[in-house]
Amino acid sequence: MSRKSNTQQRRQEITTAFLRVLANQGYEKATIQAIAKEAALTPGLIHYHFSTKAEILVELITTLTTVFEARFEDLLSRAKTPHERLRAYVEARLAKGEGENPEAVAAWVIIGAEAIKQEEVRTLYAQAIARELRLLQGLLADYLLDQGKKESSARHLAATLLSTMEGSFQLASAAAEHMPKRYAAKTVLLMIERFVALEPANK
Amino acid sequence: MSRKSNTQQRRQEITTAFLRVLANQGYEKATIQAIAKEAALTPGLIHYHFSTKAEILVELITTLTTVFEARFEDLLSRAKTPHERLRAYVEARLAKGEGENPEAVAAWVIIGAEAIKQEEVRTLYAQAIARELRLLQGLLADYLLDQGKKESSARHLAATLLSTMEGSFQLASAAAEHMPKRYAAKTVLLMIERFVALEPANK
Amino acid sequence: MSRKSNTQQRRQEITTAFLRVLANQGYEKATIQAIAKEAALTPGLIHYHFSTKAEILVELITTLTTVFEARFEDLLSRAKTPHERLRAYVEARLAKGEGENPEAVAAWVIIGAEAIKQEEVRTLYAQAIARELRLLQGLLADYLLDQGKKESSARHLAATLLSTMEGSFQLASAAAEHMPKRYAAKTVLLMIERFVALEPANK
Amino acid sequence: MSRKSNTQQRRQEITTAFLRVLANQGYEKATIQAIAKEAALTPGLIHYHFSTKAEILVELITTLTTVFEARFEDLLSRAKTPHERLRAYVEARLAKGEGENPEAVAAWVIIGAEAIKQEEVRTLYAQAIARELRLLQGLLADYLLDQGKKESSARHLAATLLSTMEGSFQLASAAAEHMPKRYAAKTVLLMIERFVALEPANK
DNA sequence: TATGAATGAGTTTTCATTCAT
DNA sequence: CATGAATGAAAACTCATTCAT
Known part of the structure; x- marks a missing residue:
């Protein structure tokens, strides 16, 4: 007889609206009233589902990382070799940066800047980055070992590649018109292969 | 008879204060009040020298790009070979990201996010990026040719490396505790060298 | 379930408060704070119902012209002859200027000055004036024809009489102590009658 | 040896600049900085010559009334009969309202609105109006007597005509596009003549 | 759950005025 | 006389949050 709770759906609507406003109007203009308008809800209702604005941001970060993880898991299931698994990662990560969902990418960049202070x-941002770093480092180590190399360079390589990915999101969002089209995934993979190829062999 | 103008100095003081507040408190908290406090000036005076807050941001962008250019020119003067010139660029650019001036780096990341909307x-941000891209592409082309390779990969390589640099600023600013120390410059140079080494020769 | 809207009432309260502040303190002092105080509301609430101060002014203009029109319609319904209809207009218009609602009159004068730039x-002001001019010209033309005269002078006469009315508002608001009491309506009507009486006959 | 004082000239430059800013930008925007810019002087210098902003307004009122009086005196010197003197007054006064110096007219209207509170x-405004009223009443009384009429209606007639003049300034400034061209002076004179013609004779 | 009015602290910006030079 | 930097109070407007309905 009692009304069915729609809280989960509402929270998602709100988070999505926040994502869109963030990407399209920037952090400064992502006010509760703007989010409410985008979601076609009222400010009061937003505060019924989230007690503070920060809470929405937190949920958005969770959503974004979850979405990425899901995509990676999906591609991963079809990968057999270390090289294929590495490629799955790069593609899952960089597909976002090369046009698949520019709003999510822009929002992620804005979140990254907010994370500074x-x-x-x-x-949350640093946790997500740390997770990525561990994951990527593992994939690289596997690949290095598979190629008969020492895994010692995996850590620095992972940090550098993660930088490349984050930076490509930034440039895709704020200077797309000056960047080559779809350069990132291919070049990154090539770089890894050549880097590893010339790495000293594991004696 | 008339009072001596101190506008240039004041504008610089204000811009520097803005840089510091931006880096230390984030864009949201970089209010005119906060800038005034940091510069030990009054809000009214800030508006006497800059008509809007946006104008201060514009000046800051100019300042930051100028500083980087100066540093590069300096290192460049001592470089003889294409490889040395490339190294000069990477060092000028990444020295910033690896501790030399973390405030400027953080401010640059925040500016990059602001640039989105x-x-x-x-x-201004896109112009700066376009300049960097041209510069880096030129340096890479020279290096490739010098190594007896085709220069055709210079463009994609430049875009990728620029992404790496921007991304390393982001990670240095928002997740430094999870990153290896001083990984960027060295790894990037190594990557370039190996990438170029395995590039097909120019017939 | 949802709260009942009181926006219409609040907008009217605010508009009325604005009218009073305008009349009693002048445009300069008619700040949002002052309006809020007069209406016993908070400044934030004023901006909840009107997005800018200009919007309140616009609403006030509408209100004032509507009030005048209603008064004229009321007197008009009892008028039978062209002369009576003309008198109804002059009385509806000048009653305002001769004490009935000095606040509205003063506000109208201030609005007229604001209209300059x-x-x-x-x-809006010019539209209201144009409407009045057409109305008055029509009434005068009817009266002239009714008196067996050519209607050709109606346009200039209407413009002149409208000037007189606007000017009498000005003087009633800013120099009442030097003006004769209740001079306007009577003198204006007499003037019209004599002017028309000596107008050449319509052959 | 000492520098010649240019105070009088400076005060006039400032007053004129104020007139122009008032007419072209309205009261709200007639700030000291705006006046300074219009006069190509500095804010500090304005305050050297006028201790407050109100003082400039006072000087402007004086200037405007003086200019009008001078124009009237000029026309008056050529007038011989009471009718000619009356016409001299109307023309001196309404020439302003019909295009001769629209800035002064607009400024006068704005001053009139400011006078309300x-x-x-x-x-000052009321004094100027009182002077005008006395002057006009005197001219009308002379004309009435000259025409063999009682002068008793002169007071109400003067008040009405002064209203017409003030009102025509208002309409010329804020709704010129809807008004007939150069209607005022001619119609006003005709009105006076017909009004007086039908006035009962002085027994 | 949902609405939307209401608040109050905070934001950028303006401006008359002062004053050192 | 003249400049232009400096101040401080006040302006319009914004917004996260609360709360009556």
Whole structure:
């Protein structure tokens, strides 16, 4: 007899609206009233589902990382070799940066900037980055070993490649018109292969 | 008879204060009040020298790009070969990201995020990126030719490396604790060398 | 379930408060704070119902012209002859200027001055004036024809009489102590009658 | 040896600049900085010559009334009969309203609105109006007597005609596009003549 | 759950005025 | 006389949040 809770759906609507406003109007203009308008809801209702604005941002970060992980898992399931698994990662990550969902990419960049000094955002962002780093480092180590190389360079390589990915999101969002089309995934993979190829062999 | 103008100095003081507040408190908290406090000036005076807050941001962008250019010119003067010139560029650019001036780096990342939706910022940011891209592409082409390779990969390579640099600023600013120390410059140079080494020869 | 809207009532309260502040303190002092105080509301609430101060002014212009029109319609319904209809107009218009609602009169004068350079105000003010001019010209033409005269002078006469009315508002608001009491309506009517009486007959 | 004072000239430059800014930008925007810019002087210098902004307004009122008086005196010197003197007055006054110096006319209207609640302005404005009223009443009385009529209607007639003049300034400034061209002076004179012609004779 | 009015602290910006030079 | 930097109070407007309905 009682009304069915629609909280989960509402929270998602709100988070999605926030994502869109963030990407299309920037952090400054992503006000509760703007989010409410985008979601076709009222400010009061937003505060019924999220007690503070920061909470929406937190949920958005979770959503974005979850979406990426899902995509990677999907591609991963079809990969057999270390090289294929590495490629799955790069493609899952960079497909976003090369046009698949520019709003999510822009939002991620804005979140990254907010992370610099907003404590809670920083924590979540840094956790996500740390997870990525571990994951990528593992994939690289496997690939190195598979190629008969030492895995010692995996850590620096992972950090550098993660930088490349984050940076390509930034440039795709704020200077797309000056960048070559779809350069990132291919070049990154080539770079890895050549880097590894010339790495000293594991004696 | 008339009072001596101190506008240039004041504008610089204000711009520097803005840089510091931006880096230390984020864009949201970089209010005119906060800038005034940081510069030990009054809000009214800020507006006497800059008619809008956006104007300060514009000046900051100019300042930051000028500083980088100066540093590169300096290192460049001592470089003889294409390889040395390339190294000069990477070092000039990444020295910033590896501890030399973390405030400027953080400010640059925040500007990059602002560029996503603030028209004037975007224009200036994109111009700066386009300049970098041309410069880096030129340096890479020279290096490739010098190594007896085709220069055709210079463009994609430049875009990728620029992404790496921008991304390393982002990660240095928002997730430094998870990143290896001083990984970027060395790894990037190594990557370039190996990439070029395995590039097909120019027939 | 949802809260009942009181926007219409609030907008009217705010508009009325604006009218009073305008009349009693002048345009300069008619700040949002002052309006809020007069209406016993908060400044934030004023901006909840009107997005800008100009919007309140626009609403006030509409209100004032509507009130005048209603008064004229009321007197008009009892008028039978062209002369009576003309008198109804003059009385409806000048009653305002002779004590009935000095606040509305003063506000109208201030609006007239604002119209000189505030584009939107000018448009609305000029529209109101154009309406009055057409109306008065029509009434005068009827009266002239009824008196067996040519109607050709109606246009200039209407413009002149409208000037008289606007001017009497001005003087009633800013120099009442030097003006005779209740001079306007009577003198204006007498003037019209004598002017028309000596107008050449329509052959 | 000492520098010659240019105070009088400076005060006039400032007053004229104020007139122009008032007419072209309205009261709200007639700031000291705007006046300074219009006069090509500095804000500090304005305050050297006038201690407050109100003082400039006072000087402007004086200037405007003086200019009008001078014009009237000029025309008056050529007038022989009461009718000619009356015509001289109407022309001196309405020439302003019909295109000769629209900036001065607009400024006068704005001053009239400010007079409603700014005490000092009101005093000066009301004094000017009282002077006009006395003058016009005298001219009308002379004309009435000259025509063999009682002068008793002169007071109400003067008040009405002064209203017409003030109102025509208002309409010329804020709704010129809807008004007939050069209607005022001619119609006003005709009105006076016909009004007086039908006035009962002085027994 | 949902609405939308309401608040109050905060934001950028303006401006008359002062004053050192 | 003249400049132009500097101030401080006040302006319009914004917004996260609360709350009555």
